[in-house]
Amino acid sequence: MKKKFNSLKEFYSYQSNNTIMKSKILVGYGSCGIAAGADKVYDTFESEIIKRSLKDIELIKVGCLGLCFSEPNVEIIINGLPDILYGKVDEKFAVRIIDEHIINKNIINHNLYDKPYIDLFNNKES
Amino acid sequence: MNNNVILVSNNSPHLYDKFQKLLTEKNLINKYQLKKFNTFGLNTYTSIIKIYPDKIIYVDSLENDIEEIVNDHLINGKIVKRLLYKNEHKNYLKSGPLPIYHKQLRLVLRNSGLIDPESIESYLSREGYRALAKILNNTTQDNVIDEIKISELRGRGGAGYPTWLKWNFTKQAQSDIKYIICNADEGDPGAYMDRSVLEGDPHSVIEGMIIAAFTVNANNGFIYIRAEYPLAIKRLEKAIKDAKEYGFLGKNILGTNFSFDIEIRLGAGAFVCGEETALISSIEGNRGMPRPRPPFPSTKGLWEKPTVINNVETLANIPLIILKGGDWYNKIGTEKSKGTKVFALTGKVKNSGLVEVPMGTSLREIIYDVGGGILNDNKFKAVQTGGPSGGVIPEDKLDTPISYESLNELGSIMGSGGMIVMDHTDCMVDVSKFYLQFSVDESCGKCSPCRIGGRQMLDLLTNISEGKSDESIIEKIEAISSAMQKASLCGLGQTAPNPVISTLKYFKDEYIDHIVNKKCISGKCKSLIVFEIDKNNCIGCHLCAIKCPVNAISGGKKEIHYIDQNKCIKCGLCFDACKFNAVIKS
Numbered sequence: 001m002k003k004k005f006n007s008l009k010e011f012y013s014y015q016s017n018n019t020i021m022k023s024k025i026l027v028g029y030g031s032c033g034i035a036a037g038a039d040k041v042y043d044t045f046e047s048e049i050i051k052r053s054l055k056d057i058e059l060i061k062v063g064c065l066g067l068c069f070s071e072p073n074v075e076i077i078i079n080g081l082p083d084i085l086y087g088k089v090d091e092k093f094a095v096r097i098i099d100e101h102i103i104n105k106n107i108i109n110h111n112l113y114d115k116p117y118i119d120l121f122n123n124k125e126s
Numbered sequence: 127m128n129n130n131v132i133l134v135s136n137n138s139p140h141l142y143d144k145f146q147k148l149l150t151e152k153n154l155i156n157k158y159q160l161k162k163f164n165t166f167g168l169n170t171y172t173s174i175i176k177i178y179p180d181k182i183i184y185v186d187s188l189e190n191d192i193e194e195i196v197n198d199h200l201i202n203g204k205i206v207k208r209l210l211y212k213n214e215h216k217n218y219l220k221s222g223p224l225p226i227y228h229k230q231l232r233l234v235l236r237n238s239g240l241i242d243p244e245s246i247e248s249y250l251s252r253e254g255y256r257a258l259a260k261i262l263n264n265t266t267q268d269n270v271i272d273e274i275k276i277s278e279l280r281g282r283g284g285a286g287y288p289t290w291l292k293w294n295f296t297k298q299a300q301s302d303i304k305y306i307i308c309n310a311d312e313g314d315p316g317a318y319m320d321r322s323v324l325e326g327d328p329h330s331v332i333e334g335m336i337i338a339a340f341t342v343n344a345n346n347g348f349i350y351i352r353a354e355y356p357l358a359i360k361r362l363e364k365a366i367k368d369a370k371e372y373g374f375l376g377k378n379i380l381g382t383n384f385s386f387d388i389e390i391r392l393g394a395g396a397f398v399c400g401e402e403t404a405l406i407s408s409i410e411g412n413r414g415m416p417r418p419r420p421p422f423p424s425t426k427g428l429w430e431k432p433t434v435i436n437n438v439e440t441l442a443n444i445p446l447i448i449l450k451g452g453d454w455y456n457k458i459g460t461e462k463s464k465g466t467k468v469f470a471l472t473g474k475v476k477n478s479g480l481v482e483v484p485m486g487t488s489l490r491e492i493i494y495d496v497g498g499g500i501l502n503d504n505k506f507k508a509v510q511t512g513g514p515s516g517g518v519i520p521e522d523k524l525d526t527p528i529s530y531e532s533l534n535e536l537g538s539i540m541g542s543g544g545m546i547v548m549d550h551t552d553c554m555v556d557v558s559k560f561y562l563q564f565s566v567d568e569s570c571g572k573c574s575p576c577r578i579g580g581r582q583m584l585d586l587l588t589n590i591s592e593g594k595s596d597e598s599i600i601e602k603i604e605a606i607s608s609a610m611q612k613a614s615l616c617g618l619g620q621t622a623p624n625p626v627i628s629t630l631k632y633f634k635d636e637y638i639d640h641i642v643n644k645k646c647i648s649g650k651c652k653s654l655i656v657f658e659i660d661k662n663n664c665i666g667c668h669l670c671a672i673k674c675p676v677n678a679i680s681g682g683k684k685e686i687h688y689i690d691q692n693k694c695i696k697c698g699l700c701f702d703a704c705k706f707n708a709v710i711k712s
Binding site: 003004005006007008010011012014026028030031032034060061062063064065066067068069070073075080081082087105106107108109111112113114116117118119120121 | 127128129131133135159160161162163164165174176178179230231232233235236237238239240241242243244248250252253255259262263318321322325326327355357358371372373374380381382446472476477478479480481482496
């Protein structure tokens with residue numbers, strides 16, 4: 001949605017449509033992530049989502065989380081489950097994430113990482 | 127959906143096993159998702175257990191405690207208070223968000239890794255451009271300066287000059303045309319903080335620039351970024367385009383009388399262009415060389431007009447200070463250094479990466495708690511901060527709280543935030559040679575102390591590493607260092623001797639070892655090591671001779687081999703290849 005704010009009033013009355021709660025796959029897509037293979041992981045997620053016609057799931061390229069040693073990093077946000085960060089994700093593991101975590105709501109017991117900080121705005125640690 | 131989740135930190139596998147045993151015994155194993163996770167801060171706690179959806183964190187639990195957690199918490203819904211994570215001497219309880227037990231605090235990187243950097247909507251959903259709207263709504267330029275002054279924000283490019291003062295000079299300067307420049311010419315070896323901010327959250331920097339422009343009455347801005355950052359450039363271009371479409375950039379921003387536009391200028395890979403006067407000259411289309419200051423850019427900068435130059439990280443702090451207030455920001459950090467600092471933690475450390483910690487955090491906390499300690503549990507030797515302008519810090523100074531002043535006192539600098547950890551396999555002569563080589567390569571050649579002094583000093587260091595020196599050499603190095611520090615035109619030359627001076631200060635023994643004993647214990651200085659065949663161990667398998675890339679090893683099958691020292695390039699392949707310990711390194 002593109003729009004130009006012509007006044008401060010317009011800006012303040014605008015509600016970003018980005019807050020709708022959807023399941024999210026966040027792929028760390030900075031230079032470091034891409035160097036470690038985040039592009040292939042992203043493509044895998046994309047094609048799996050289309051292949052299985054998964055709805056209500058948002059695949060997002062995000063910047064660097066700072067965990068360079070465990071790149072590529074992928075965070076899965078699903079309502080009801082804690083936000084989960086997987087490190088060292090490859091294409092095969094991405095398919096597992098779709099199968100087990102996204103579809104069956106089963107967290108995979110492999111390469112789980114703690115998020116190293118709290119979110120300043122949502123004030124939500126995960 | 128089974129949303130009962132138990133996460134057990136992976137440094138306590140016995141607790142995980144105990145959970146599994148108890149849950150199985152009590153027929154609860156299908157009711158819970160029991161998982162292991164990798165965590166940070168393992169030096170602080172022996173174990174971390176997180177229970178969802180209750181959002182409870184237990185720390186330092188022992189094996190015997192697990193039974194209590196299962197019986198009381200999981201079965202009877204009673205929280206085990208004595209094991210709860212404690213926050214500022216208070217037990218942390220159920221309501222509200224989970225507490226932070228990590229050492230990191232992310233202000234500059236607040237959105238990085240959470241939002242889509244190519245979507246302005248994503249930024250807007252997290253208070254994006256709210257700070258800009260706030261100042262356009264009911265704030266005067268003086269109010270902004272005051273707020274930044276209260277926050278005591280200092281330049282994150284390295285020198286730590288108070289940001290409000292810089293802005294105030296430009297604001298007071300009389301001129302119709304003024305400029306804002308964002309310095310994104312990040313060049314220190316091993317540093318990538320600015321790149322990550324621009325790749326992860328470009329709008330925060332743009333918003334910071336717009337606020338600066340409003341405050342000093344500037345209508346044009348430039349982002350000077352090195353061409354080696356294609357992804358950051360791409361995302362910046364997209365962000366600028368989107369910001370224009372949404373009315374945050376361009377004519378009459380948000381319907382006000384204020385107009386401001388940003389252009390991108392690409393650097394051609396010269397390190398010296400990170401120096402502000404050289405950067406300005408590069409934007410003007412001239413060769414990137416520094417000029418003497420004063421006049422400072424804040425009064426006479428780009429095309430001789432008053433110009434604010436701020437680093438990426440400084441600008442990314444601005445919207446937050448406006449939103450949350452200078453008072454809020456001022457509470458974070460030490461007495462003289464406020465806020466946080468982003469460091470690129472690399473080298474011989476387990477969890478290499480980008481960390482953002484409050485000023486006042488100790489180096490030990492960064493390296494051992496956030497960084498997880500030294501790779502392969504080797505022995506820590508030193509940490510290098512500030513890149514080619516900084517110095518090394520040895521183990522006994524690791525507990526120093528980080529601030530601009532404390533790092534200066536140690537003979538290093540804050541710099542832009544590179545932090546390279548070194549272990550016992552690193553040679554300090556080699557390290558200082560590496561950094562000096564960098565400065566010599568990047569010297570623009572305009573002033574002779576830097577151009578000639580750097581080269582001379584590099585020659586002296588090379589002599590040390592090749593065993594061609596005597597003790598008088600240290601005096602010579604000190605004399606040249608002092609001349610370079612005092613007489614060089616810009617920061618590059620003035621600080622280029624820092625790596626050498628600081629290694630000399632803390633590791634003089636190692637220099638003496640090279641100079642007097644002609645020895646390099648870590649084996650990095652190739653001229654000082656010799657590979658020889660131990661005649662008693664050699665069985666004549668010929669493997670070393672096959673591996674040798676320069677055919678320096680002779681000897682037939684089942685005969686004792688011989689290394690020709692004139693041909694040997696000391697690559698060490700024979701040493702690694704020999705299975706009989708018959709190659710000796712000395």
